[in-house]
Amino acid sequence: MEKFSKKVKRFAKESGADLVGIANIERFKYVSAQHNPISIFPEAKSVIVIGRRITRGTLRGVEEGTQFSIYGIYGYDWLDNRFLAMTTFKVAEFLEDNKWEAIPLPNLPPQIPSMGIAVKPNQPEPNVMIDFDDAAVRAGLGEIGYCGVLLTPEFGPRQRFQLILTDAELEPDPLLQEEICDRCMECIKNCPLNAINPKKEKEIIICGKKMKIAEIDYTKCASCKNGATSNRYHPTGNPDRLAAICVRSCMDHLEKTNKLKNKFQNPFRKRPVWKIGKREMDFYKI
Helix, strand or coil: CHHHHHHHHHHHHHCCCCEEEEEEHHHHCCCCHHHCHHHHCCCCCEEEEEEEECCHHHHHHHHHCCCCHHHHHHHHHHHHHHHHHHHHHHHHHHHHHCCCCEEEECCCCCCCCCCCCCCCCCCCCCCCCCCHHHHHHHCCCCEECCCCCEEECCCECCEEEEEEEECCCCCCCCCCCCCCCCCCCHHHHHCCCCCEEEEEEEEEEECCEEEEEEEECHHHHHCCCCCCECCCCCCCCCCECCCCHHHHHHHHHHHHCCCCCCCCCCCCCCCCCCCCCCCCHHHCCC
16 A cells, blocks of 8 residues: 555645644554544544645744734644645545545544443443644644743654544554754743743653654633633643744744754744733733
């Protein structure tokens, strides 16, 4: 299936994907049933992770503190629900045109609790939610950084993902061996709410890959006015932090230390970063 795997990847790139990674289903063996692709598609052999970049310019208005709607549309809503969704669906069609079943999945928060009754014994309750950052690591696309977001060698934190489950037995990609996050602590230094706690860190292991992340108080992130937004799908889902001051600072550091493949003529952060602290938040509506 190596030749077909290359064809799938080539078609995904031609359809707009910036990132494509493949994990075989065996890499999900120890994932709980409530978050396991097998629970959705018992015959699945492969998980395809498809990513599209958040353009750096989409973050410019947030970085300057003057225009937040651009990111909300092109970096969040339309990017996920239109551009990336269309790419994912086209790849699903390509697989099915080649006689393999393909299930496209949007990135719904894995924190959403079950909202139904199991229809069979020993089967999880609906809906089963897959952790997409976890899946991206299993597909060899990146690692979980210290600030708790998925980082890739291409764009750092600047991408969104969707998945396809298929019964096609595709060639899996190797896990990412290089380290992207150097634990510079810029995310912690720049968080005005002290939501990232380095005194309480944990090690997560995905397919043998070890990554250290800090404890994050997502209730504080949900109230942040520095670029974070509440989860649009469900109140239990983690806030979207990809435009937040912590993640923008992470991206700026990765660019300055030459860690990313996507390079630019000029630095991202050109001026002192703005911050709205806890005491100021009551007086600002952004």
